[in-house]
Amino acid sequence: DAQMTQSPSSLSASVGDRVTITCRASQDISNHLAWYQQKPGKVPKLLIYAASNLQSGVPSRFSGSGFGTDFTLTISSLQPEDVATYYCQKYNNAPLTFGGGTKVEMK
Amino acid sequence: QVQLVQSGAEVKKPGASVKLSCKTSGYNLTNYYMHWVRQAPGQGLEWMGIINPSGGRTAYAQKIQGRVTMTTDTSTGTIYMELSSLTSEDTAMYYCLRDRGGGGYSGIPDYWGQGTLVTVSS
Numbered sequence: 001d002a003q004m005t006q007s008p009s010s011l012s013a014s015v016g017d018r019v020t021i022t023c024r025a026s027q028d029i030s031n032h033l034a035w036y037q038q039k040p041g042k043v044p045k046l047l048i049y050a051a052s053n054l055q056s057g058v059p060s061r062f063s064g065s066g067f068g069t070d071f072t073l074t075i076s077s078l079q080p081e082d083v084a085t086y087y088c089q090k091y092n093n094a095p096l097t098f099g100g101g102t103k104v105e106m107k
Numbered sequence: 108q109v110q111l112v113q114s115g116a117e118v119k120k121p122g123a124s125v126k127l128s129c130k131t132s133g134y135n136l137t138n139y140y141m142h143w144v145r146q147a148p149g150q151g152l153e154w155m156g157i158i159n160p161s162g163g164r165t166a167y168a169q170k171i172q173g174r175v176t177m178t179t180d181t182s183t184g185t186i187y188m189e190l191s192s193l194t195s196e197d198t199a200m201y202y203c204l205r206d207r208g209g210g211g212y213s214g215i216p217d218y219w220g221q222g223t224l225v226t227v228s229s
Contacts, residue, residue, distance in 0.1 A: 001169070034215055036152075043202065043219040044152065087152055091214025094166040096142065096154040 002027040002090055006099035012107045019075040021102045023088035028068045032092035035064055035073045039084045080106060109133040111203055111220035118226045124191040127223050129203030131184045137161040140206035142216060143188045145199040158186060193227045200224050
């Protein structure tokens with residue numbers, strides 16, 4: 001089963017900064033990669049699917065890229081409402097493994 | 108509209124079992140796979156398994172294989188997840204999720220239940 005490794009585990013950035021989170025799969029998962037945002041006490045929200053497809057209603061400052069084993073989530077200009085924990089998830093087959101999460105805080 | 112309404116919080120002793128429910132509405136349950144995901148306090152997300160409500164075929168995470176059973180009651184539109192031999196490590200928020208595949212598997216959830224907190228404590 002493919003393991004998903006996210007980095008960094010946490011980061012602190014300022015409003016307007018470009019933020020990049022990486023996710024590495026231990027096996028080739030093609031583009032079967034999703035990104036979620038979870039705010040404290042809330043249900044996770046789907047941001048990106050198929051590695052680079054923006055879910056409807058998600059701001060365009062979020063983008064995803066990658067294929068195979070290496071993937072990236074980018075927030076082009078960090079906003080206060082983006083403070084959250086972000087998870088990647090592979091879904092090519094079971095088990096649908098999540099990465100360990102990246103906590104994004106405001107500097 | 109699509110809704111997934113989960114059963115209420117549970118407190119269990121170590122060694123006990125818990126059976127959670129997820130009542131669906133607003134769509135035909137048999138047309139969509141369903142997942143269960145859990146999240147221990149302050150920890151990340153852990154996928155537990157998937158069920159195809161049309162036929163009841165399941166696949167479970169290896170970590171809980173042998174302790175978990177997912178079932179469906181299509182007459183009420185409800186899915187269930189039973190976890191046995193509970194330990195403190197099973198203390199978590201448990202979520203049911205609808206797979207958005209619509210007739211097939213996609214692996215991407217489009218709706219989440221509100222979650223059920225399970226606390227395992229002596």
